[in-house]
Amino acid sequence: MKSQDIRSKFLQFFKDKQHSIVPSAPMVLKDDPTLMFVNSGMAPFKEYFLGNAEPKNNRIADSQKCLRVSGKHNDLEEVGYDTYHHTLFEMLGNWSFGDYFKEEAIAWAWELLTDVFKIDQDILYVTVFEGDDEDGIPMDQEAYDFWKRLIPEERILMGNKKDNFWEMGDQGPCGPCSEIHVDIRSAEEKAKVSGKDLVNMDHPQVVEIWNLVFMQYNRKANGSLVSLPNKHIDTGMGFERLCMVLQGVQSNYDTDVFTPIIREIETITDKDYGKEDKIDVAIRVISDHVRAVAFSIADGQLPSNTGAGYVIRRILRRAIRYSFTFLDQKEPFIYRLVDVLSLKMGAAFPELKSQKQLIENVIKEEEASFLRTLDQGLVLLDGIVKNTSGDTVSGEKAFELYDTYGFPIDLTALILSEQGLKLDQAGFKTHLEKQKKRSRAASEMSTDDWTILIDDAVQEFIGYDALEAKVKITRYRKVTSKKDGNMYQLVFNLTPFYAEGGGQVGDKGYLEDVHGNIIYILDTKKENNVVMHFTKNLPENIDGTFTATVDAKQRYRTECNHTATHLLHQALREVLGPHVEQKGSAVHSKYLRFDFSHFSKLTVDELRDVEIFVNARIAGKLPLQEERNMPMDKAIEAGAMALFGEKYGDTVRVVRFGQSIELCGGTHVKNTGDIWFFKIVSEGAVAAGIRRIEAITNDALKDYFADVNNTYTEIKTLLNNNEPVKALQNLQEENSQLKKQVESLLKDKAKNLKGDLKSELTVVNGVQFLAKKIDLDAGGIKDLCFELGSQFDNLFLLFAAENDGKALLSCYVSKELVASKGLNAGQIVRELGKYIQGGGGGQPFFATAGGKNPDGIEEALEAAKKYLE
Template structure:
């Protein structure tokens, strides 16, 4: 059975059971601070489990893209070494929100597996929760009794809390679960040991394929459990593992989910899969990782140095590392696999097709960049090897190579072993742990339970129409972190505060009670469909009514920038072409940032045309035409643009200014005239095929022109109020260039004359032409003189010192024959002598320099030079 058919049968089965089939949510999460990525099928539905939203149907089924590479659920290091762990995987799931429970979930799972898919009942095992005395949770006898109707009792296994109690996190909905495992070993292997003894023992052919979670508890901050008012079903079946079972193979990588990618890797690299363990691991790593990276980029997450972007970069670099080390690939090639991936999965996930060119461009650029890093790392590693006095390379130096330059530690260890050296792994791990401890301490946070003041009130957002309102605090909680200290999160019954989202910053403002006491609100965010307001302290009278007031000036500036991003998007498509698509934005009160797909740097003329286009719409005084809660299909039919990577509901809000129409939940000016003016301040590359524009509007533009005007008059004053300041500046530049040429010539003449003097001062010691002297030349002149002398004399040892702007410089030149015959090393020598000038440096064995802040130590350093050859 082909993978497409397996997926289709699952969705059709649950559609017949009155489930609504929903598309996979974007894998990159935008408004859940507890997760970077969707790491399980239930993540997009958290708000329903928490009671903060209502699904359109209490029964839902889907296939969800998931990524597990960080945090509690981290499978990254297993990927490639076994046959069933992945970074990106599909999770087939069916959901019940307060509707059916264990009886139906178990019955339908059994029916689908054994009757629809035809899996032999004799190769299946199930587990149920055995209970936990410490936590006060009884055994799940209800699930046990239901399973007895379908499967022999000796195939129902009792599992511990680790395996059979599912929790969303340290707090929140949770409950016992029942796993279904499959044993696909041969008859001979089964005769030797029973499958029940291998369940949850990480056996590659006895694996879990489906987990049925029975959400019936809520975990509180103090660790205690309370029963949920409504019980839910949350199931997740690993699509790749199911394909392995139904296609009769022993590895996920032998299914048609992966084989087309593996064949393409074989063709490109001229390596055969299945003949060499190291090559096989590398091919599995690459075939898995390209899926994770491609889907992430298609969902709007580019590789970067922070947050979710860092995770994606790390996955891709792991793939590149394996291709470099075990497949001998020194040029980018992983990007070429996107074509195969798009053909294979583009029907189920159309974003792969529509974003294919972008995904290829970004991966190719990342590959090229990291391969350059590996080349640089090899040079640095060779230098470390040269400086190693014994056969052990210090963990501190290896960590610096890893942390500062991104050079993989396993590659360092491999190269060192080939050179007969060892790595101080203990020292490296100690440095790594120090870094982790620093990072963990910086991000450590504790969150108390919500204190509920008013129960069962659905929150209302009124921020599109009002900037202040009378509100009640319905609940609050305390959050403590090293970064922010104590902070309080407040929820109101209604709120005019816009929460951070869609690139727009959250509102700030204040609460005022009837006594005139004020509490400042420093931020607003949305978590699982609830708008949360952040305050440094709690109001004194929590049970009273408050006047909630948004900072109107900041809101207006932010709205000006947000509306400007819509006009900018339209302008770029008009000036550059329809291929331009928004790839990210940040809308603050002081500036806006807009990322978009485009293949080249914008010319001065293009930037001017874009600016003029936006400002013409501002001058046109276009009114805001807003439509709320309209069907998404209707908005799209009217021409509204939707963005890849954004999660839209069945009803949406459309924003129109003239011909610019977009789906958007942010706040906007009532008329484009309110923006006043638009000014681009920078344009540059973010990644291959992605450009970034930063711009300002309104008060920031006024300040920009004010500062430029002030700078202009200051410059004019320096030019003696020249009538044509630009021409006067050009004349100064030409005069300066001519003077520089004259100075360069004078320095060359000075160096030439000095060279003759220095030749006569050379002293022969033990067959070495030696000179240590303080001279009056800059670093470039000293280098030229040293190499000129070196071309005329063999066995030359030079040490020169000079002082410039209160700083000291030592330069050491040693003939290459001396380096080879005497073991002298200029780099090591200047490092040793650098202590006299309170500095340090390095370089090549034949030429090196050291800088320091103590010119008075130059003479002592020169005096010590003779010690190296006498």
């Protein structure tokens, strides 16, 4: 049975059981600060489990794309080495929110597996929670009794808390679960060892395929459990594992989910899958990781150096280093796999097709960049090896290579082992753990349980129509972090405060009680559909009535920028073409930022045309037209722009200004004329195929124009000329002529200096060495270094200069010395920079440092010689 048919049969089965079939939510989470990615099928439905929202249907089924590479659920290091762990995977699930419970969930799971998919009952085992004395939870006798009706008791196994009690985190809804395991070993293997002895033992052919979670408890901050008011069902079945069973193969990678990608890797790399373990691991890693990276980019998460973007970069770099090391690929190729991936999965996930070009561009650029890093790292590692006495390389040096240059530690260990050397793994881990502790300490946060004042789960947002309201606090909790100290999160019965979302910042403002006491609201955010207001202090009469007031000036400025963002989006599509799609935005009170797909830098004329387009709509005084509860399909029919990576409900808010129509939950001006004017202040690249525009409006633009006018007045005064443009042109011509004269003089000076310096070279430990202060600028020193370098081998130069009261150090190291002695010009100038109270860096063979203390030059020159002695 093909994978597409397996997915369809699952969804149809539960559709026939009165479940609503919903599409997969975006994998990248934007409204849940506790998770970076959807890591389980239940994550998109947390608000329903928590009671913060009501689902349209109490029965839901879906196929949810998930990513597990960080935090509690981390499968990354297993991927490739076994046949059933993945970074990205599909989770087939059926959900009941206060509707059916254990009996139906168990019966339907059994019916689907044995009657619909025709899996032999004799190869299935189930587990039931055995109970836990510490939590005081009894054995799940109810589930056991239901299973007894369907399967012999000898195939019902007891499971501990680790395997059979599911929790979404340290706090929140949780409950016992029943796992269904399948034994696909041969008859001979089964005769030797019973399948029940291999359940949950990480055997590659005895694997869990479905987990039925019975949500019936809530974990409090102190660790205690209380019963939920409503009981829920949360099931998750691994799609890839199910395909393995139904297609009669022994590995997820042998299913048609992966085989097209593997065949393409074989074709491109000229390597065969199934003949050599290390090649097989590399091919599995790449075929898995390209899926995770492609889906993440399609959902709006680009590789970067922080947060979720860093996780995606880490996954891709793991794939690149396996291709580099084991498949001998020194040029980008992983991006070429996106084509076959989109052909295979594009029908179920259309974002792969629509975002295909962007995905390819981003992956190709990342590959090229990291391959350059690997090349540089190999040179540095070679220098470390040559300067290592004994058979063990320092863990500190390996960590520096990993931390500073991004060179993978496992690749370091592999290269060293090939040269008969060891890596001080303990030393590396010590430095890595220190770094992790620093990182953890900076982000540590503890959250108390909610204190409920009013049992009111319904919270109304009135901020589209009002900036002030009488409110009551329905619940609050304390949050403590190293960064912010003690903060309180307040929830109101209704609120005029807009919570951060859709790129727009959260509102600020204040609460005022009946006695005139003020509590400042510092930020507003949303978590699992609950709007939370952040403050440093709790009101004294917390159960009283308060006047909640939004900072009107900040809100107005933010609204100007948000509406301008919509007009900018329209302008870019008009000026550049319909290929432009929004890839991110940030709307603040002082500026707006807009990321979009485009293949090249915008020209001066294009930027001017975009500004003209937006300002024409502002001058046109277009009124805001909004539909707050329009059915999603009707909104799309009306021409509203829906963005990939955003999660939309059945009904949406549509915001229209003239021909600009977008789905948007943010706040906007009532008329485009309120924006006053729009100005682009910067345009640049974010990633391959992604550009970024930053712009300002209204008050920020008025300040900008005032600064420009003041600068213009100062320029006229300095030039003593009422025609500054003409005066500057004359100055440029004069400057150009003077530059040519200076360059000619400097070349003559450098030529004469080069002849003098040759005689000053000394030999130190076989290296031709010179450290000297000279009277040249930075460009002249660099030219001099490379001219001497072209005439002499084994050359180590350190030249210093003083210009405008500042010190400059320039270090040149012959490439053969970089390799043979491990000398690194970048490291040397960083260390010598302390003498001149500055810093710098560069490449291993040439680097510069600048500082504010010219008096330290002599000490720096003296210290240089010590690197050779």
